[in-house]
Amino acid sequence: MTATILVCDTCGFSDEEKIRNGRTAGETFAEHVERAANGGGVRVKRHSCLMGCGHGCNAAIAEPGKITYVLGRFDPEPEAAEALVEYATKYAGSETGVVPYREWPQGVKGHFVSRVPPLRD
Numbered sequence: 750m751t752a753t754i755l756v757c758d759t760c761g762f763s764d765e766e767k768i769r770n771g772r773t774a775g776e777t778f779a780e781h782v783e784r785a786a787n788g789g790g791v792r793v794k795r796h797s798c799l800m801g802c803g804h805g806c807n808a809a810i811a812e813p814g815k816i817t818y819v820l821g822r823f824d825p826e827p828e829a830a831e832a833l834v835e836y837a838t839k840y841a842g843s844e845t846g847v848v849p850y851r852e853w854p855q856g857v858k859g860h861f862v863s864r865v866p867p868l869r870d
């Protein structure tokens with residue numbers, strides 16, 4: 750199974766500025782995440798709105814049988830995307846989705862919004 754990063758591609762730059770140069774912040778962030786993940790062990794999919802519009806940019810990390818994490822408050826910058834992909838790669842390598850705090854990239858600290866436990870039969 751492969752972990753997936755779901756990136757919201759409709760997040761704005763702020764409440765007042767949804768689009769800059771014809772693009773949303775989410776589109777820019779998704780592009781950075783896709784580039785950072787290229788050739789790695791995680792998939793990236795775009796999704797329009799993760800219902801965290803007030804604290805974008807937002808993304809979720811999920812894999813069947815593992816905890817799902819929602820993260821937000823990212824700037825649409827390469828460094829943020831690289832931290833997210835680094836964390837997702839560690840998540841993919843874990844058994845349950847729990848990555849020890851000491852292994853978290855600095856760039857994801859303070860960005861966790863929620864976690865959802867895996868569904869069990």
Ligand code: FES
Nearest residue numbers: 757760799801802
């Ligand atoms: S527009 Fe990105 S979470 Fe709603």
